[in-house]
Amino acid sequence: QVQLVESGGGLVQAGGSLRLSCAASGRTFSSSAMGWFRQAPGKEPEFVAAIRGSGGSTYYADSVKGRFTISRDNAKNTVYLQMNSLKPEDTAVYSCAAHYSGSYYYPSAYGYWGQGTQVTVSS
DSSP: OOEEEEEOOEEEETTOOEEEEEEEESTTGGGSOEEEEEEOTTSOOEEEEEEOTTSOOEEEOTTTTTTEEEEEETTTTEEEEEEOSOOGGGOEEEEEEEEOSSOTTSGGGEEEEOOOEEEEEEO
16 A cells, blocks of 8 residues: 655745655555646546666656656665746646656556646746
8 A cells, every 4th residue: 555645735936846745655666656636627537757667767758857856765665756937827736746667657557546736837
């Protein structure tokens, strides 16, 4: 069993930055790839970023590449999403998830999800 709790969301002006955190409980955290997804009202969940268990490989959606950075601290059982140069179109509920099987880019590949944290970017 893995429990995930996100924090760090909020309201920020366009061009600003936020850092999201996802604290995980469970003995398999360090061996699990982790992902961030976001969902805007009326839209399907969208892949944002993923990181392998070792932290050695990262993956990004084209829409956030160069602006967002995913990282993890296995000693703290925490994964982060540093978001810079935020745009109004980044507004969404951001959720972290623990990978189970399959492509990192699809929600169906993840077995555990956090409750999400709201990110609102004003223009």
